[in-house]
Amino acid sequence: MADDVMTDQGSPVALARGRGSRAVKDGAAPRPVPRQPDHEVIVVGAGISGIGLAIELRKAGIESFLLLERAGDVGGTWRDNRYPGIAVDITSFTYSFSFEQNPDWSRVFAPGAELQRYAQRVAAKYGVYPKVRFRTEVDKAVFLEDRDLWEIHLKGGERLYSRFLIGASGGLISPKKPDIKGLEAFKGIVMHTGFWDDSVELTGKRVAVIGTGATAVQMVPSIASRVAHLDVYQRTPIWVLKKPDAEIPAWLKSAFRTLPIVQRGVRVCTDALSEAVMVGAVIYYRQIPGLVRWAESAGKNNLLEQIPNDPALREKLTPKYGFGCKRPTFSNDYFKTFTRDNVELVTDPIECITERGIRTRDGQERQIDVLITATGYRVFEKGNLPSFEVHGRDGLELGQFWDEHRYQAYEAVSVPKFPNYFGMLGPYGLTGTSYFKMVEAHSIHAVRCIKEARKRAMTRVEIGQGPHERYFQDVQRRQQNTVFPNHSCASSNSYYFDKHGDAPMLRPSTTMEMLWRAKHFPMKHYRFSRAQAGSTADLPDRATAGAAAFV
Structure with missing residues (x-):
């Protein structure tokens, strides 16, 4: 493992910690909404989700992105949890990125400190550290409908603007x-x-x-x-x-x-x-x-x-x-x-x-x-998922919507009336095998949508109400086959269940199906459109400009 990533003063960790700490004083007048976003994509969180998403963005040739991380290093849950005995409860061979296997795990079930070093090494190898702004906490995000921009309010008063916003703050962040x-x-x-x-x-x-x-x-x-x-x-x-x-023996x-x-x-x-x-x-x-x-x-x-x-x-x-x-x-x-x-x-x-x-x-x-x-x-509870207020179209706030109308999202990633927003840990998104597999699937999904918007020269992408509702109905139908409504779960006191009596943590499908759907969901399920206000000068005119119909 690359221990020097943590300790070397010239390492990516040390260099990244020294950048991006700017803020405005409380009470200072916010700057005017810019004509163009500060970044095409802003990602909230630099844990496993944020790292995986950053790698997928770079793989797609998207370099205008920024990760906002409230702590001082990457790693998320594996950075924060240090209690005695902490280790993975899925074998290390499975609990890692498929494209970045680690040959140096010490045990079949690696100790938590090794997972943190793994996250740091992957972030350094794939150039994620320079894309992270540490010690930066998001207060709320508001979608500006006339410009198709997300206005991200940071604690301290500063505001950032992005075309796309991705929530990657994870679920285990609110003890x-x-x-x-x-x-x-x-x-x-x-x-x-x-x-x-x-x-x-x-x-x-x-x-x-x-x-x-x-x-x-x-x-x-x-x-x-x-x-x-x-x-x-x-x-x-x-x-x-x-x-x-x-x-794991040295020879292996x-x-x-x-x-x-x-x-x-x-x-x-x-x-x-x-x-x-x-x-x-x-x-x-x-x-x-x-x-x-x-x-x-x-x-x-x-x-x-x-x-x-x-x-x-x-x-x-x-x-x-x-x-x-x-x-x-x-x-x-x-x-x-x-x-x-x-x-x-x-x-x-x-x-x-x-x-x-x-x-x-x-x-x-x-x-x-x-x-x-x-x-x-706290997992699927208001104030934790999402970990900050997300205000979409017509003033709808995502946490409140889920709290009142049940947790639901198309392929666990997108919700109607929240254009250009994607969630990494969404309702019915996690398979029982590995968090990394979910991260890879949802990263593919989000980046496919962003690439398609670029291809069509559009500034807005939003899931259709019809596809969203049909997906949620299918999830509920599949849930009837699971252990949750069938096997005396009422006394389990499980965080799998939410206030509605639903079990929105686990996806009722195999991992293979989740990955296949991420790569092949019909793009016609999304609506693409172009902002009316002046935030599109960087986009070329395209004969295909116009909104694809909801299906």
Whole structure:
């Protein structure tokens, strides 16, 4: 891995951090709307989505673009999350860009720090860093209908203008605090796993963890051996399968470097396995229910192997909802951690947090020094997706529209009345295998639309209401085959579900179908038109000018 990308003062990271920090003072008069946009494309976010999109833009010959990143480096989730034990929960061979395989992963399931270095290396290799403006946060974006421009309002007062706007801020950016009485009264240390404080020493401390999702599954075994005592508060147990993890030997890494086809072959195998477990079992539950039954049996066997002599403890750790209702995960030591003398699994509901600890409804108060909240993130909730206000045509705001009318988007990318706007993590956009696959598909989709607008010399591209509605209806029809409405998901407390009772996180299709549709969706589903106001001097006249009809 290119560690020098992080540390060398002359590296792309260091150089990019020193540029683009300009802002205007609060209260300063905004500049007039320019005749031409500052950039053809502005992308909000420089995590995996932003990096992938930047690479696809450059591949298409589009160089007038800028990434706006609120932090000081690329990487997104893998930059921000540093809790002990963090690692990918999909094999590293699958969890990476298809066009940029890494032969140097240390393990089959790479540690989180390696994913961050991978993001930095890819960003440096493909020239993304010079296109990023760091420490820049977007407040809101407004579509100027007379000019077909997006006006991006930055926190601090500055405004930028672009023809196209792409939201790539990801989903895991707003940590969810537990709604528990007395949290503010606690006198010890409180930290969320998404804001891990490396200066906090856990050795010899009494620690409590609230939450038993995928993050806790990784973190709890990593800290149990060094704390004096660990209380883990569980509301809902999680399905945990065996983790086929291992250190990758030097000879195999050498084979990957000298014969890339070897690593591609390994990726094909891990893709197929991930697709079967995380897509086939969940998305095609009605067609092949045996996969879910197999996964549940495997999860129970994993629990039995780790806790062979305590049926009461196993019962507490056994989910009562179906496999797939909540994101499952992998671990070979999570369950056995609860057999340690210094670890207690607490399933009694929390009544309140006191100055010195946590009191459960049975009246018992457990004293602690450090409280760790592993309570996840807000995902499909207003204020998180999108992470800033997006005002389209007729004053419609995207977050409010989704909040009131259900989460929906054509191919998870476009929404009517939001011209020239594309989302990277949209409703029903993520496949169960790899976030990278979604990024590649949605980048292809967005760039196809931008290229077509260029080809037609048009300044506006907007998805038609008819295609959008038909796509949403098809998604809802397909959802009926998934595990979500069919397998006792009501008790899962899963972030897959939103306030409407929908499960807009996962796309009800295979990864292959998602990629095929990104490359072949009919361009006639979009409407192309040209601005009436003076923002088109850079565009040549074309005989094809005019609006393509909605279909």
